[in-house]
Structures are given as C-alpha cells and as structure tokens.
Amino acid sequence: MTSGKAVLDAHLVVRRPGFGLDVRLRVGPGRVLALLGPNGAGKSTALRALAGLLPLSGGHVLVDGGDVTAEPAERRPVGVVFQDYLLFPHLSVVENVAFGPRCQGMPARRARRLALDLLAEMGLDGCAAARPRTLSGGQQQRVALARALAVRPRLLLLDEPLAALDAHTRVSVRAQLRRRLAAFAGATVLVTHDPLEAMVLADRVLVLEDGAAVQEGTPAEVARRPRTGYVARLVGVNLYRGRAAGTRVRLAGPPGTEVPLTVAEPQAGTVFAAFPPRAVALYRDRPGGSPRNAWPLTVDGVERFGDQVRVHLTGVLEVSADITAAALAELALSPGRRVWAVVKATEVECYPA
Numbered sequence: 001m002t003s004g005k006a007v008l009d010a011h012l013v014v015r016r017p018g019f020g021l022d023v024r025l026r027v028g029p030g031r032v033l034a035l036l037g038p039n040g041a042g043k044s045t046a047l048r049a050l051a052g053l054l055p056l057s058g059g060h061v062l063v064d065g066g067d068v069t070a071e072p073a074e075r076r077p078v079g080v081v082f083q084d085y086l087l088f089p090h091l092s093v094v095e096n097v098a099f100g101p102r103c104q105g106m107p108a109r110r111a112r113r114l115a116l117d118l119l120a121e122m123g124l125d126g127c128a129a130a131r132p133r134t135l136s137g138g139q140q141q142r143v144a145l146a147r148a149l150a151v152r153p154r155l156l157l158l159d160e161p162l163a164a165l166d167a168h169t170r171v172s173v174r175a176q177l178r179r180r181l182a183a184f185a186g187a188t189v190l191v192t193h194d195p196l197e198a199m200v201l202a203d204r205v206l207v208l209e210d211g212a213a214v215q216e217g218t219p220a221e222v223a224r225r226p227r228t229g230y231v232a233r234l235v236g237v238n239l240y241r242g243r244a245a246g247t248r249v250r251l252a253g254p255p256g257t258e259v260p261l262t263v264a265e266p267q268a269g270t271v272f273a274a275f276p277p278r279a280v281a282l283y284r285d286r287p288g289g290s291p292r293n294a295w296p297l298t299v300d301g302v303e304r305f306g307d308q309v310r311v312h313l314t315g316v317l318e319v320s321a322d323i324t325a326a327a328l329a330e331l332a333l334s335p336g337r338r339v340w341a342v343v344k345a346t347e348v349e350c351y352p353a
C-alpha cells in the first residue's frame with residue numbers, strides 16, 4: 001500500500017560488516033506483505049528487526065502510528081511464527097498457546113480459556129493436552145500460529161512458515177494459512193524464498209536483493225513484469241533490457257551487438273521486454289512467412305517436467321522455451337543443435353525500465 005492508514009510503517013536500517021539492509025515497509029490493516037528474496041538477501045534480518053530481536057542501526061518501526069523502535073520484543077504488539085516453530089517441548093499445546101498472554105499478565109484461567117478457543121478455531125481442540133512433538137508438522141504449524149495470535153498482535157511475522165513441511169502437507173497447510181491470514185485484522189509480514197508461497201499468501205510482494213528492495217507490487221505485477229534476473233528466473237520468464245523506439249526494441253546482445261525485437265505496443269527509452277517460455281516456438285529451419293522475432297540459437301540443455309520440456313537456448317540471446325515431449329522428439333533436439341526460436345510480438349510484455 002502506498003497511502004491510507006498503515007498498521008506497519010517501518011524503515012529498517014541494519015549495518016553489519018559486509019552487509020547492509022535498508023528497506024521501507026508499509027502494510028495496511030488486514031494486508032499481507034511477502035518479503036521474497038534469495039539466500040542472504042536480508043529477509044530474516046528484516047523480520048528480526050521488526051520483532052525487536054535485533055537492534056536497528058537507523059530508521060524506525062511504527063505500529064498503528066506508535067513508535068516501538070526502542071521497545072524490547074516482549075513489549076511490541078507483535079506475534080512471530082518462526083521457521084521451525086520453536087514450540088516449548090516440555091509444555092502441552094494449550095500451555096504453549098497460553099504462554100504469551102500469561103507473560104503479559106493475564107490470569108491463568110483466562111489465558112487457558114483464550115488458548116482453548118484459539119485451538120478450537122484452528123481445529124486443534126483434540127490436541128490441547130498433547131506435547132508438541134507428538135503432533136504432525138501441519139498441526140505444529142497451526143499451534144505456532146495460535147501461539148503467535150494469542151498475544152492479540154497488531155503485527156504478525158511469519159518466517160518461512162511452510163518450509164518445515166513436506167511438499168504434500170504444504171499444499172493443504174498453505175490453503176489453511178491463507179484463510180487464517182484473511183481473518184487477521186492486523187498487518188502480516190511473511191518471509192519466503194518460495195515464489196508460490198508469496199503469490200498465494202500475500203497481497204503484495206517486496207523483492208529484497210542484497211539488503212535493498214528491487215521490486216514491489218502485487219504478485220501478478222511482479223510475475224508479469226519482473227525487474228531483475230532473479231525475479232525473472234523465479235517466475236520462469238525470459239527477461240531482457242533494451243531501448244525502444246515505437247514497436248522496435250534493440251536488445252543488448254553479446255558485447256557490442258544488438259538484437260532487434262518487435263513488440264505490439266509502442267514504447268520509448270530504456271525498457272524491459274519479457275515473454276514466457278511457452279510463447280517460444282522452435283523450428284529446425286527458418287519458418288516461412290518471415291516472422292519478425294526469429295533468432296537462430298543453439299540448444300544448451302533440455303529439462304523434462306512431466307510431458308512438458310523446457311529447452312535452454314544460447315546465442316544472440318539466452319532463451320528458455322517450453323515445448324511438448326512430442327515436439328522434442330519431432331525436432332530431435334539435443335545439446336548443440338541449431339534451431340530457430342520464434343516469438344510473436346503480441347506475446348512480449350514491454351515496460352519502462
């Protein structure tokens with residue numbers, strides 16, 4: 001969000017030898033922001049700074065307009081779900097959930113009642129007396145979420161919330177988590193390096209690389225118009241930079257060369273041009289009808305995904321193409337083979353850089 005009342009308004013500056021984080025975050029009521037980025041980008045550092053577990057070198061953290069920058073973790077209206085949940089192994093599930101409210105001074109009976117209500121909401125009533133380690137990964141994740149919500153936070157922080165789960169469990173827990181987050185009235189910041197998790201769970205995505213925000217937008221905007229090679233690879237699109245004059249774009253090719261590209265909508269100046277691998281058609285010989293975006297390239301590698309095949313091509317451009325297994329056999333593609341790659345102008349997304 002860019003205007004209106006923010007639950008979270010933060011400028012996080014952290015400096016340590018060899019690494020600097022400098023990022024601004026605004027999240028409105030009921031909204032979910034995903035911090036997406038590669039290993040070492042600073043995602044966990046940002047989350048720990050928001051939680052008050054790491055001092056800031058500069059900047060501020062405002063929650064509902066109140067300055068909590070100098071407040072210790074336990075005095076902030078913040079609930080945290082850590083990557084490996086960090087449930088207390090010697091406490092029962094209900095005691096785990098009641099722990100935060102007890103620390104805040106709530107009488108034991110009320111804290112227990114609140115914890116039982118939260119567990120019931122999460123479909124965990126039957127597990128209240130159990131020890132956390134006897135639960136499944138998905139159940140532990142829900143206990144961790146209930147524990148974070150028990151302190152009635154205004155800001156919910158989730159660190160790689162699904163990373164500890166196996167792929168099968170992750171799908172169902174992701175859907176449940178999405179529903180829980182939709183019901184939460186405060187602001188949520190979640191950290192992930194899984195683009196699907198960011199796309200499914202968040203309203204907005206902020207991409208962090210090397211301690212700085214390189215892109216922010218809705219999941220659809222980020223996926224459709226990536227602005228860095230990291231994002232393009234994540235969402236699986238071919239991304240180039242070039243200079244546009246009308247519908248003609250000159251892409252930077254190998255050093256000292258330019259590769260012409262035709263796009264559908266006129267543009268001017270420095271642009272990004274992106275197209276998905278499924279938009280690339282491959283031919284053994286130069287196709288007739290002289291399509292304008294046709295490049296002779298060399299097959300560099302072939303990967304199979306079920307009955308789809310991703311072909312990596314090199315030459316004047318690096319291009320990924322998705323074709324069917326049948327097309328792969330028909331074209332007899334293998335590394336080193338020369339092919340023509342063709343992309344329609346209407347398939348290219350072109351936007352200012």
Ligand SMILES: Nc1ncnc2c1ncn2[C@@H]1O[C@H](COP(=O)(O)OP(=O)(O)OP(=O)(O)O)[C@@H](O)[C@H]1O
Nearest residue numbers: 016018019037038039040041042043044045046193
């Ligand atoms: N406690 C620490 N002390 C010193 N340096 C640290 C500490 N924790 C992380 N770093 C360094 O700070 C930088 C940012 O790390 P951070 O863990 O925030 O990145 P991340 O985006 O969360 O990565 P990952 O996805 O691997 O968890 C990295 O260079 C990392 O090596």
